[in-house]
Amino acid sequence: MKHSPSRWARSIALLAAVSILASCGLPRVGPNKKEIFAGSVQREGDAFIVSINDRVTRATAVVPALGFSKEFINASALGSDTIRPGDTLGLTIWENVDDGLLAAETANATILEEVQVDGSGFIFVPYAGRIKAAGNTPERIRQIITARLEDQTPDPQVEVRRAAGDGSTVSLIGAVGGQGVYAIERPTRTLTTMLARAGGVTIEPEIAQVTVLRGGQTGKIWFQDLYKHPEFDIALRGGDRILVEEDTRAFTALGATGTQARVPFESQSLSAVEAIAQVGGLLSSAADPTGVFVFRNEPAEIANQVLGRNDLVGAQRLVYVLNLTEPNGMFMARDFVIRDQDTLYVTEAPFTQWNKTISALTGTLTAVGTVTTTATTLSGG
Numbered sequence: 505m506k507h508s509p510s511r512w513a514r515s516i517a518l519l520a521a522v523s524i525l526a527s528c529g530l531p532r533v534g535p536n537k538k539e540i541f542a543g544s545v546q547r548e549g550d551a552f553i554v555s556i557n558d559r560v561t562r563a564t565a566v567v568p569a570l571g572f573s574k575e576f577i578n579a580s581a582l583g584s585d586t587i588r589p590g591d592t593l594g595l596t597i598w599e600n601v602d603d604g605l606l607a608a609e610t611a612n613a614t615i616l617e618e619v620q621v622d623g624s625g626f627i628f629v630p631y632a633g634r635i636k637a638a639g640n641t642p643e644r645i646r647q648i649i650t651a652r653l654e655d656q657t658p659d660p661q662v663e664v665r666r667a668a669g670d671g672s673t674v675s676l677i678g679a680v681g682g683q684g685v686y687a688i689e690r691p692t693r694t695l696t697t698m699l700a701r702a703g704g705v706t707i708e709p710e711i712a713q714v715t716v717l718r719g720g721q722t723g724k725i726w727f728q729d730l731y732k733h734p735e736f737d738i739a740l741r742g743g744d745r746i747l748v749e750e751d752t753r754a755f756t757a758l759g760a761t762g763t764q765a766r767v768p769f770e771s772q773s774l775s776a777v778e779a780i781a782q783v784g785g786l787l788s789s790a791a792d793p794t795g796v797f798v799f800r801n802e803p804a805e806i807a808n809q810v811l812g813r814n815d816l817v818g819a820q821r822l823v824y825v826l827n828l829t830e831p832n833g834m835f836m837a838r839d840f841v842i843r844d845q846d847t848l849y850v851t852e853a854p855f856t857q858w859n860k861t862i863s864a865l866t867g868t869l870t871a872v873g874t875v876t877t878t879a880t881t882l883s884g885g
Contacts, residue, residue: 533759537795537851540823551799551821554810560824561839563809564802567773568753568844570713572723572738581693581739585641588672588742593619593627593637593645594665599657605631606657618667631656642666674698674740678748679707688740696730696737698746710771711751718744726772755842757783759850760791769844776826776837779848786850793833795851796826800843 543549595616597606606614619627625638632652637645642664653660672688681703692698705712712727725736753769762784800822807820827833
């Protein structure tokens with residue numbers, strides 16, 4: 505029985521295509537489930553593979569705790585009338601005579617608009633001399649000036665006004681309506697009122713963080729917690745630096761998901777379901793819902809708790825596995841918390857690789873068949 509040249513060529517092409525596919529892997533988005541499990545400690549790898557359940561979700565539900573120390577919280581509000589070095593005062597002095605010590609001949613009042621409190625906390629008033637202003641109120645300074653002048657001019661009347669100076673200011677930078685230096689005044693003696701004075705935050709409140717630097721101390725708080733916990737609305741001090749910035753946490757999404765990228769957090773806490781939704785969900789044409797993995801370097805304390813042991817030291821590589829097709833799979837994904845620097849990886853379904861194999865074979869045979877037909881035509885067969 506003789507075989508036609510075209511049938512013989514197709515057989516050779518099929519064998520060649522199978523050989524090629526066997527010797528080199530098909531294109532894919534990453535490792536499959538079998539390859540990931542092969543890297544487990546149980547199989548002489550260096551990662552612990554853990555199926556997610558209620559116990560695991562409780563042990564790993566760690567959200568960064570932000571707040572202020574007792575030093576920040578217990579600091580009392582500044583007296584709005586207390587004078588400090590760097591403040592500016594305005595003075596008006598009336599004299600009960602036509603030819604007074606300070607006033608011109610045609611006036612009986614002397615106005616000193618800007619009297620700067622020096623670094624030592626003193627001001628100088630003509631005929632009253634050097635007066636300690638820092639730590640005093642405008643009323644007390646008025647009394648001191650009056651006492652100093654009344655021996656030199658009859659019944660002097662003194663008015664002292666406190667203007668905003670650089671002695672009690674804070675600086676605000678970052679995502680606020682108006683960056684700059686602001687004086688601590690009666691309405692702006694706490695953190696929330698000062699933020700309001702600066703125009704509020706200009707980013708999403710859910711991911712806004714407020715940092716306060718005071719000398720060698722630093723405190724950080726979620727913006728929304730300022731209103732949930734009134735004790736965090738701390739009293740400000742001169743020289744405070746306030747930074748408002750967006751949460752810098754992010755996770756990486758890879759595999760059969762709608763987006764493969766480094767993805768910033770959009771809320772204070774982020775579940776696996778929310779993370780999947782944030783990247784466009786699973787690809788319906790390629791994803792394997794039984795192979796959703798979260799890769800993480802877990803601190804030893806949490807790793808020991810998750811694995812039910814106490815001998816691990818240092819950060820451990822853990823791979824958490826989610827099977828969304830299980831009866832409680834979606835609940836597990838909803839309760840499992842994604843953390844900073846996590847890698848979310850979704851494997852391809854076995855059918856996807858099978859489809860690629862068939863497509864590759866079909867394409868190879870079609871190409872070889874075209875070449876064979878062309879060769880036969882050219883040879884006149």
